[in-house]
Amino acid sequence: MQRYLLLTVLAFAACKKPVDLKKEEAAYDAYLEALPELRVVQKNIPVQLNVAYVENPHLPTLDVAGRQRVYASVEALARRVYGFDLKITETRQQTIADFFAAVGPRFAETPIRFPSVAFLISWFAPNRDALVAETIAAALKKHSTEKLAEYLGKDTDPAAASRVFLQKLTSIYAEKNATGRPLLSATNRQEEAWYSFGHWSTILQGEKEFDFVLTNVGIIGADNGMPLYVIARGGVTSAFVENNAYRPYQGAGMLGAYPFLSDSPFFIAERGALTATEKEEAIAWLWLHELGHLLLKKEENYSFSDSVHRAPPNLKYHEWVKTVRATKDHRSDKVGLMKKF
Numbered sequence: 001m002q003r004y005l006l007l008t009v010l011a012f013a014a015c016k017k018p019v020d021l022k023k024e025e026a027a028y029d030a031y032l033e034a035l036p037e038l039r040v041v042q043k044n045i046p047v048q049l050n051v052a053y054v055e056n057p058h059l060p061t062l063d064v065a066g067r068q069r070v071y072a073s074v075e076a077l078a079r080r081v082y083g084f085d086l087k088i089t090e091t092r093q094q095t096i097a098d099f100f101a102a103v104g105p106r107f108a109e110t111p112i113r114f115p116s117v118a119f120l121i122s123w124f125a126p127n128r129d130a131l132v133a134e135t136i137a138a139a140l141k142k143h144s145t146e147k148l149a150e151y152l153g154k155d156t157d158p159a160a161a162s163r164v165f166l167q168k169l170t171s172i173y174a175e176k177n178a179t180g181r182p183l184l185s186a187t188n189r190q191e192e193a194w195y196s197f198g199h200w201s202t203i204l205q206g207e208k209e210f211d212f213v214l215t216n217v218g219i220i221g222a223d224n225g226m227p228l229y230v231i232a233r234g235g236v237t238s239a240f241v242e243n244n245a246y247r248p249y250q251g252a253g254m255l256g257a258y259p260f261l262s263d264s265p266f267f268i269a270e271r272g273a274l275t276a277t278e279k280e281e282a283i284a285w286l287w288l289h290e291l292g293h294l295l296l297k298k299e300e301n302y303s304f305s306d307s308v309h310r311a312p313p314n315l316k317y318h319e320w321v322k323t324v325r326a327t328k329d330h331r332s333d334k335v336g337l338m339k340k341f
Helices: 010-014 021-034 064-082 096-108 114-118 128-140 145-152 158-173 186-195 197-205 228-233 265-271 276-294 317-325
Strands: 047-055 086-095 212-215 239-243 251-256
Touching: 021 114, 047 064, 047 096, 064 086, 064 276, 086 096, 096 114, 096 186, 096 197, 114 197, 128 158, 128 228, 145 228, 158 228, 158 265, 197 212, 197 239, 197 251, 239 276, 251 276, 276 317
Parallel strands: 047 086, 047 212, 212 251
Antiparallel strands: 239 251
């Protein structure tokens, strides 16, 4: 998924040793250009999704029964809303530490390593706030005043939007896991990759066995190409689909369930208190949104507020579900197609 604004210094902020970012970027762009254009998946054949479940044992989680309910809900929604005969099979269960150890070689593999070395604005970078402000200013220029107000409320100028973004992200990272340790701090900074959009982008582009990762971790942090809704949420990317040259649907995706499952004061305030059933329903509908990308190759939509093709504009996931669940026509035919994820 091409959502980056190249900021050369990031190669030094996010990596253990300097890399030639221009050379890496050129190789990565050539790789993307050589990928075949995306093809819409036909509805007259069954669709099989292989899923890996990746767990941080210290965070709120979905047990086996909960995951099976989510899979069944996604299958039913894909049939009802999109017309696909979908089957989800969980083919792997792994801890987050073991999973990242297994995929570690991908972070050294050119060209797909580029997102992992270039996208992240590290929480520990000495110039973090300036990089965040620069990225947000560039993102806000892409949208009308009305659209900015819809997503950001009164905080529509870059300085205010950056301040609120950092306040929200600070609150999330300060949340305690089951051991009493913050999600991310100087004591566990080596785990920053677990929350990094760029690292997950590299992982998905190199995956050969599964089509989706479901994890109780989340993509939470700053990167140098955040879309408007991620900025509005304080750095939360609920899920995404990435290019993949190996899997049958030309992509692989991940869904980070932590923002759905956490009952921390921050998420209660931003999202609302949800029952277990409501959390599972929100995860299923968000997954359906991602299948609009993976199977139908639909672009991100900012226009139709009641369509499943529009990502939740904030963290009020179940309020978004109530809106899209009631929609009879999601205007799929009016949402553009992507050539690459």
